[in-house]
Amino acid sequence: MPPGHVYVRQLHVSLLSKATQDPLLWTQLFRDYLSHGFPKEALLIYTRNLPNRAHQRILPLVLKACTSLSFVALGQSLHAESVKYGIDHELLVGTSLVSMYCKCHRTTNARRMFEEMPEKNAVTFNAMISGYSMVGEMGSALDLLDRMPGKTPVTWVVLIEGFARIGDTVAARRLFDQITDQLRTVPAWTVMVHGYIINGETDAARTLFDQMPCRNAFVWSSMITGYFKKGDAAEAQRLFDQIPVRNLVNWNALIAGYTQIGCCEKALEAFRRMRRDGFEPDEFTMASLLSACGQLGSLQHGREMHELINGRRIKMNYFVLNGLVDMYAKCGDVERARSIFNGMTKRNASCWNSMISGLASHGQSREALRLFAAMEESEEKPDAITFLVLLSACTHAGFVKEGLEIFAKMDKYGLAAGVEHYGCLIDLLGRAGRVAEAYDVIQKMPMAPNEVVWGALLGACKLHLETEVADKVIRHVGRLNSVAGCDAQYVILSNIYAASEKWQEAEKIRRAMQEHGIQKLPGCSSVVGGEDKRG
Template identity: 55%
Template structure:
């Protein structure tokens, strides 16, 4: 049942004073299946007084909570289980342990686990999975050692914990210790994926070739791994070997091409997937949206958006973020903003996309205003947000606002990086506050690079400050004294600064030094997109 239909029924039941527990229970299940967990929990607590007769519903709610971690709701349902005398039920207890673990509440999960009168291997695996997911492999090993009965899932869970923590050697040791009867395709897949995540595709391929059987996930893992390593040909070769391709495999191929910038290949793969009669999902479309955003083709963007609507693709956070980013990068900023404004919940990445889009399209005041709204929201700025808004301040000349934001980095919990200092120096340099910019660079915790000094040197040229330019140039010379190569931009900037300030002798000396080192200006160039091949998406 769709969420809107569930809401309509909810209103109808309230109006008519419905007392049928089965109808309320079905409505609660409908809410839970549509991820409206709090509405489902309210029905469970307020409209089902004989809750002991609805143990299956409690299990449904607990499983839904585990799939979408909500600590408050998990504890509330735990309390309901205690009140209804269901807390000692083995299935309820196991599901609660899993829910607490997925919410990151390992101490609560362990207290519940230790207090359970009965435990089975599934219960133990749930607790083991919690420790492994949190990277607490000391407690995971201790629990593993205490388990009287182990299943293939138990071994795979322990191996996955070490692999995801980055300790592939220890994961391999436990893999080798796994009894032959417990070494399933999942166990193999976990270890292969561990090597893929570590970037060791050679060992991953060695294990992959030895696998007695392969599942869809391990094929996709290998495809993703080769794309991550920049080897698109090998990724395609592995994909072509898949005996029966499913949606997961196609998603890996499309996302892989999109991530390395081979956007036309991504679009071609999408069309081939449709030709194979594989129905795309929201993850497929996230890859497609990324590809279209990079292409910058508004016509292509509108086709993909139309496809999403016509095929009723679920608009989750990835899809909505992708739509905002795609339309912004394809030039339709108004439509991107419309999607953004209609979103019920926005994560940090979505705020970043919209702020960056406004800034890059010259809507500086709007970008800064949106950043102010983000400061008041539940999502806090990260280093990408701050880089975007500082860039906006730079291009708009909002010096005081830029300084205010930079001075609040500690409040945001973000450590200023070289890129942030570069924006601030550029901001002050454009405003002619060269001495202030110089002092900030000198006080940087990290060593300033030639980009920052070059930015300040460029500002010196714009404002014709030859004295400051010599000071900055001496800093660049010290930076270069540890290198063999020479920075062409420095010579060109210094020569121009000397000439613009009518210090002709110094300018001539700089020109001779440029000739001695073979420095010359590189002509600029532009690229123009003539056409993008037609993709029918049908």
């Protein structure tokens, strides 16, 4: 526990033991909790120990705490009290209410409060414009810009960020070019570069990045992330190596980038370099590293990371807890994954998916279905990934009835089945020998089936010697556009004919493969050695 937090806790205990009634002392404790990043504790002090709450000068700070916790109901209650005492139209209180409503995505309430205020300043306008930008109402944001008496650097930043968020980088750049040199601050350059990055316009981002008069840590990290998303890890590394003074944010971008593209060994090596340079990990570092360990299937490395988290008392937020569940599940220690999962007070969809996937991939498909039933009873609803994991589990376990029911449930949650979901369904039916039914499903798909879908059906045709359906499939597939992925379909069809002793048809397929220059590609496997995964 950080020293500052220990001090605040001790002060709190002291006030309680003395049964202190002095509002000044409780107000100071409120401020201390808030300044150390504990808004929930601060609000408890405010609601339990401070009478005549709306009269307190700390009301704007209380509204800020409500915002950070998304406690809209408490914020509305405080708004009502401020109206009762006639202070809601004071500049600072009114602006705080506008900001609170905006950050909680209640722009209608915010605009009503904004229009009722007799006096507004640049901070008030920026709060309202920022609220519209967060929800993508850029027309309303621009209307306020025209009414604003004097723009500030923050005004331009929130507008550029808003347009970039909805994918309109042209409008964002138009605003950026309107900024005077005096107001074109580093944050303005940074949000424009980042806007290009999040919209996949890496070249435009690099051009603007190179023109920046000075750069902050965030813009370096944004560019590094952009190159990783583009698949250019070499340029991401080159850019990282050019950073004059690195910080933890830069290292996190590098480690996360390598992890996301599957270069997990490089992610672990970057972490070792980071520590040699004197930096210690935070919760974001650990989330990336746990993912890397899970992808590698390295239980030894994963356990080392878990020990580091405990040893350094790194904050156990959603990212870290989800990472631990995912890592242990992928590395085969399903019991440990389940233990951590069961100990979580709140779980998001990603965590449920990791646990369900871990059970399914280690032969516990029935338990995975039971866990899905528990998920349906929870506050967190399944997403498209949940259903993909479940359909895969049913396919490998041969649970045809359950798989069909799960596929049908996607409509209940307002989810549209993608080609991956259909691929699993085709595989499920095909393995069960219901090849004709699988073919009918393909015929009714709302999107064009890809080679994976056709391949799954052809595999089922081979398994069950369904030459008639196989003939229909190959007519649909037609001439293949690429070598990768399509040679397997010709090979499978040839094997089906051979297994059915239709040697003439098999020879025709082999000859067609030669004419199209298609060769059977050799398979390959990878093994991570030197580690016992049995725990």
